[in-house]
Amino acid sequence: MSEHQAAGRYVGQSVRRREDLRLITGNGRYVEDVAWPGTLHVAFLRSPVARGKIAQLDVSAAQALDGVIAVYTGKDLNYEVKSWWQTMIGPDAPQPPRRLLAEDDVRWTGEALAMVIATSRYVAEDGVDLIDVDFDTEQAVLTERLGFDGVAADTENLVHPEWGSNVAASLPAGNPLMPESNPALEEIFASAAHVVTETFNQHRYICVPMESRGIIASWDPYREMLEIVAATQSAHEIRSAAGRMLGLNENKIHAVAEDVGGGFGQKMYPTAEELAVIVVTYKLSRPVRWIEDRNENLLAGGHARREDMKLTMATDSSGKILGVKAHHREDVGSFPLPSVGSNASLSAVLLPGPYDFNQYFFSGQAVFTNTNGKCAYRGPWMMESVAREQMVDVVAAEIGMDPLEFRRRNIIQPDQLPYTTATGLVYESVTPHDTLEQAAEMIGYDAFRIEQAAARENGRLLGIGLSMYIEASPGFGILGAEQVNVRVDYGGTVLASTGTGSHGQSVETTIAQVVAENLGVDFADVKLVQGDTATSPFGSGTGGSRTASVFGGAAKEAALLLKQKVLLVAAEMLEADPSDLEMDLGVVSVAGNPEAKVTLEQVAAMAYAGAMMLPEGMEPGLDVTFRIRAPLFMYSNATHAAIVEIDPASGAVKVLRYVVSEDCGNMINPMVVEGQIAGGVVQGIGGVFYENFVYDTDGNPLTTTFLDYLLPTASEVPIIEYGHVITPSPTPGGFKPMGEGGAICSPAALINAVRDALTPFGAKVNSQPLGPQQVVDLMEGN
Amino acid sequence: MSEHVVELTVNGQTHLAKVEGRKTLADLLREDCRLTGTHLGCEHGVCGACTVIVDGAAVRSCLMLAVQADGSEVTTIEGIAPGNGELSSVQQAFRECHGLQCGFCTPGFIVSIESFLDANPHPSQEEILENISGNLCRCTGYQGIIKAVSLAIELRDKAAAPPELVDDGGVVRGAV
Ligand code: FES
Ligand code: FES
Numbered sequence: 031m032s033e034h035q036a037a038g039r040y041v042g043q044s045v046r047r048r049e050d051l052r053l054i055t056g057n058g059r060y061v062e063d064v065a066w067p068g069t070l071h072v073a074f075l076r077s078p079v080a081r082g083k084i085a086q087l088d089v090s091a092a093q094a095l096d097g098v099i100a101v102y103t104g105k106d107l108n109y110e111v112k113s114w115w116q117t118m119i120g121p122d123a124p125q126p127p128r129r130l131l132a133e134d135d136v137r138w139t140g141e142a143l144a145m146v147i148a149t150s151r152y153v154a155e156d157g158v159d160l161i162d163v164d165f166d167t168e169q170a171v172l173t174e175r176l177g178f179d180g181v182a183a184d185t186e187n188l189v190h191p192e193w194g195s196n197v198a199a200s201l202p203a204g205n206p207l208m209p210e211s212n213p214a215l216e217e218i219f220a221s222a223a224h225v226v227t228e229t230f231n232q233h234r235y236i237c238v239p240m241e242s243r244g245i246i247a248s249w250d251p252y253r254e255m256l257e258i259v260a261a262t263q264s265a266h267e268i269r270s271a272a273g274r275m276l277g278l279n280e281n282k283i284h285a286v287a288e289d290v291g292g293g294f295g296q297k298m299y300p301t302a303e304e305l306a307v308i309v310v311t312y313k314l315s316r317p318v319r320w321i322e323d324r325n326e327n328l329l330a331g332g333h334a335r336r337e338d339m340k341l342t343m344a345t346d347s348s349g350k351i352l353g354v355k356a357h358h359r360e361d362v363g364s365f366p367l368p369s370v371g372s373n374a375s376l377s378a379v380l381l382p383g384p385y386d387f388n389q390y391f392f393s394g395q396a397v398f399t400n401t402n403g404k405c406a407y408r409g410p411w412m413m414e415s416v417a418r419e420q421m422v423d424v425v426a427a428e429i430g431m432d433p434l435e436f437r438r439r440n441i442i443q444p445d446q447l448p449y450t451t452a453t454g455l456v457y458e459s460v461t462p463h464d465t466l467e468q469a470a471e472m473i474g475y476d477a478f479r480i481e482q483a484a485a486r487e488n489g490r491l492l493g494i495g496l497s498m499y500i501e502a503s504p505g506f507g508i509l510g511a512e513q514v515n516v517r518v519d520y521g522g523t524v525l526a527s528t529g530t531g532s533h534g535q536s537v538e539t540t541i542a543q544v545v546a547e548n549l550g551v552d553f554a555d556v557k558l559v560q561g562d563t564a565t566s567p568f569g570s571g572t573g574g575s576r577t578a579s580v581f582g583g584a585a586k587e588a589a590l591l592l593k594q595k596v597l598l599v600a601a602e603m604l605e606a607d608p609s610d611l612e613m614d615l616g617v618v619s620v621a622g623n624p625e626a627k628v629t630l631e632q633v634a635a636m637a638y639a640g641a642m643m644l645p646e647g648m649e650p651g652l653d654v655t656f657r658i659r660a661p662l663f664m665y666s667n668a669t670h671a672a673i674v675e676i677d678p679a680s681g682a683v684k685v686l687r688y689v690v691s692e693d694c695g696n697m698i699n700p701m702v703v704e705g706q707i708a709g710g711v712v713q714g715i716g717g718v719f720y721e722n723f724v725y726d727t728d729g730n731p732l733t734t735t736f737l738d739y740l741l742p743t744a745s746e747v748p749i750i751e752y753g754h755v756i757t758p759s760p761t762p763g764g765f766k767p768m769g770e771g772g773a774i775c776s777p778a779a780l781i782n783a784v785r786d787a788l789t790p791f792g793a794k795v796n797s798q799p800l801g802p803q804q805v806v807d808l809m810e811g812n
Numbered sequence: 813m814s815e816h817v818v819e820l821t822v823n824g825q826t827h828l829a830k831v832e833g834r835k836t837l838a839d840l841l842r843e844d845c846r847l848t849g850t851h852l853g854c855e856h857g858v859c860g861a862c863t864v865i866v867d868g869a870a871v872r873s874c875l876m877l878a879v880q881a882d883g884s885e886v887t888t889i890e891g892i893a894p895g896n897g898e899l900s901s902v903q904q905a906f907r908e909c910h911g912l913q914c915g916f917c918t919p920g921f922i923v924s925i926e927s928f929l930d931a932n933p934h935p936s937q938e939e940i941l942e943n944i945s946g947n948l949c950r951c952t953g954y955q956g957i958i959k960a961v962s963l964a965i966e967l968r969d970k971a972a973a974p975p976e977l978v979d980d981g982g983v984v985r986g987a988v
Binding site: 044046047049050052053054055056057058059060062063152238239240241289290292294323324325348415524533534535536569679701702704705709710711712713733736737741743744745749750772 | 832834836842846847848849850851852853854855856858859860861870888889890892903906907908910912913914915916917918919922935941942946947948949950951952953954955956957958978
């Protein structure tokens with residue numbers, strides 16, 4: 031059961047990161063740094079049009095170029111694909127008609143339609159320039175032109191003719207768990223004191239890891255071994271995908287993620303280009319690599335967040351929420367990942383968040399469009415929080431109540447736990463009340479209201495925004511179980527291995543902290559290996575905020591089991607009762623008799639080489655694997671509070687303060703926790719104020735460099751202030767998921783702060799980005 | 813494509829390479845010198861991941877041609893520490909302040925901050941922000957990086973003894 035773990039020697043401490051020495055000295059090893067002799071380089075020809083038939087595709091001039099080894103088009107590669115699905119989704123989930131390269135037609139601007147393999151990337155790009163290609167362009171199917179409903183209704187122009195409709199997914203979907211309607215909710219809407227309906231839009235903004243996608247792969251037909259190094263969040267997933275695609279046994283594939291330069295969801299599932307590289311090495315039996323450039327990454331690296339949500343909320347006359355109805359619309363582009371890319375079913379389940387109400391209905395529709403496919407991005411389902419938290423402010427304003435007070439009245443109270451949401455989720459250890467009060471106090475909410483009023487008198491536009499959420503990490507399917515192996519080798523040091531795929535999350539440090547703490551050894555004696563299918567046990571990788579919470583829990587259990595074994599062997603050596611033994615910093619001693627001790631190295635020698643002296647029935651060796659079952663969901667919660675100031679002349683918004691009060695249970699490493707929060711919050715700042723991936727109404731992308739797609743810099747971020755509430759989860763270690771929350775919760779806090787600042791203008795602040803021009807338009811009532 | 817012979821000193825070592833005129837300094841460093849600490853985050857001069865010091869000035873090696881660096885002295889992240897087995901003040905500060913997560917942007921930040929502090933040892937907070945705003949990081953939200961600059965200034969002032977390269981599970985700060 032849960033325990034509020036007092037900070038230990040390692041767990042709960044801001045231990046310096048294991049990863050840092052190599053990374054700060056230029057000795058990291060990212061996929062682009064991996065050099066295998068004789069490697070060939072890839073450049074893709076990408077479609078310049080969003081939709082059309084390929085009228086001509088002549089690669090002969092490219093093929094003739096000195097240094098070009100091969101040029102492939104769709105018909106040369108696509109037939110090699112035996113099967114293509116994502117492990118989390120399973121083989122039976124619907125998929126758009128997958129293809130490695132466009133064949134006959136193109137379905138989005140940027141779709142790869144030919145692939146040049148050459149002795150250098152420079153020559154490969156020269157080859158691309160020599161390909162003669164022509165299109166019979168057709169009108170692109172775009173939400174930018176037709177709106178979500180217009181795309182869904184278009185039965186003439188289909189993104190995927192094979193699919194038969196532009197509707198990728200809809201809810202309810204005839205699933206008995208999801209009713210088709212909720213008459214009780216409609217009754218509430220007919221009689222409630224307040225019923226408010228509003229629609230919130232979100233624009234396309236994207237992961238943008240600083241390292242783009244990349245892969246190097248080599249098939250050796252004599253050893254029958256396919257070696258892969260990829261910038262991936264899950265080495266096991268790319269191995270599985272390669273095996274399925276080629277019809278090749280997984281045990282003939284070795285996939286490795288070395289250092290990975292960020293991912294945020296984009297590197298969770300292998301994409302068409304990476305799989306095409308694998309097919310090419312399989313054909314050529316030579317090492318082949320593709321390192322995506324930034325233009326490609328912005329254009330083709332997976333998009334996100336283009337969606338909207340219409341909410342209707344009813345309250346009684348005291349402002350108590352009685353029921354909520356939601357309709358969600360998503361643009362999933364052409365070839366989304368995973369499956370059809372819809373996040374609606376998670377949004378549907380999570381939308382109630384920290385609020386207490388029991389009448390609810392959710393519907394949603396996802397549409398295919400002639401744009402880049404949607405990928406996972408840090409909290410892919412986050413529209414539920416973005417829309418709900420704005421709605422709370424809109425409704426509070428409507429009934430004339432301060433949004434803090436409105437939240438106080440409506441959140442789940444401590445005495446309601448365990449609480450079952452309107453969607454059937456059971457919260458056991460969430461603390462929305464505590465984080466709300468902590469955030470309000472830290473930001474000085476009441477004092478700010480006084481300051482704000484005075485500032486308004488002086489023509490200054492200040493605003494405050496709150497946002498709350500419950501972060502849920504899913505634990506179904508492949509995400510429902512993970513394993514950690516911990517072993518002590520002959521020399522007495524500890525090697526842990528997991529199927530995680532750290533791409534910035536400090537996993538080498540945090541899992542080692544958990545193992546060192548619970549096994550009773552020096553941190554310096556524990557090493558974690560991960561992201562390598564030959565040395566790590568099967569696992570789903572790092573994503574969905576599950577690494578500390580699920581793998582961390584498994585690491586604790588494995589370390590404790592291994593410790594038991596160590597003590598059993600040591601008991602033989604010390605002729606003591608195992609229950610009288612304790613291990614600290616790798617030394618086992620007898621309680622009350624510190625002279626009687628053995629080192630872990632001695633115990634290991636005994637366990638491996640002294641098997642004859644071990645008691646009958648005791649398995650030699652010191653090696654434990656613990657497989658943990660994850661609950662269907664694990665939950666953390668937080669409240670964010672932002673203060674902004676708007677320049678009335680230019681419309682520029684400055685974030686003056688940003689407070690996060692978070693309860694992620696026991697923290698393995700507070701420094702790492704705060705780093706995760708900060709990264710997510712600043713991605714929210716980027717999304718709300720600066721980042722916007724724009725297509726014109728013909729489907730031409732307009733923002734494919736960092737000069738047009740604007741990321742926040744150090745000048746745009748406030749110093750983030752953190753408050754921690756620590757309520758352990760009921761799972762081993764008491765750790766809760768928190769990696770995505772910063773990005774989930776921050777947009778609404780920031781938008782609400784702008785909405786609050788613009789109250790005097792009566793502006794409807796339901797869309798972003800909130801760049802200076804948009805803010806000026808809002809002030810001028812446009 | 814005609815090739816040119818380029819001779820340059822990188823981290824104190826002379827390198828001779830035969831390169832095409834279009835090859836960037838970044839590619840020369842990464843491919844010919846096998847110094848892969850210099851990263852390419854955009855190849856169009858915005859992200860700063862490729863920053864190296866050429867003849868005393870921080871430059872974006874994705875925008876400079878290898879042939880332009882002929883005869884130059886170049887310092888990359890691999891050569892920024894004062895000595896073998898030591899860390900520079902900025903490197904040390906990044907580690908202490910959690911100035912990195914994935915580490916991809918880190919070499920560019922460290923090199924440009926070292927060069928900035930060499931020229932301006934006691935910058936104002938605005939100057940610091942302006943300087944580091946020339947580099948992009950997607951992981952840290954810049955929080956640890958901003959702190960690291962201040963710590964690096966302190967460390968430089970104290971001319972602190974170079975830290976040991978040990979992985980001791982040392983605690984940066986206590987538990988919350
Ligand atoms: S790679 Fe040179 S500035 Fe981005
Ligand atoms: S640490 Fe990942 S981009 Fe900066």
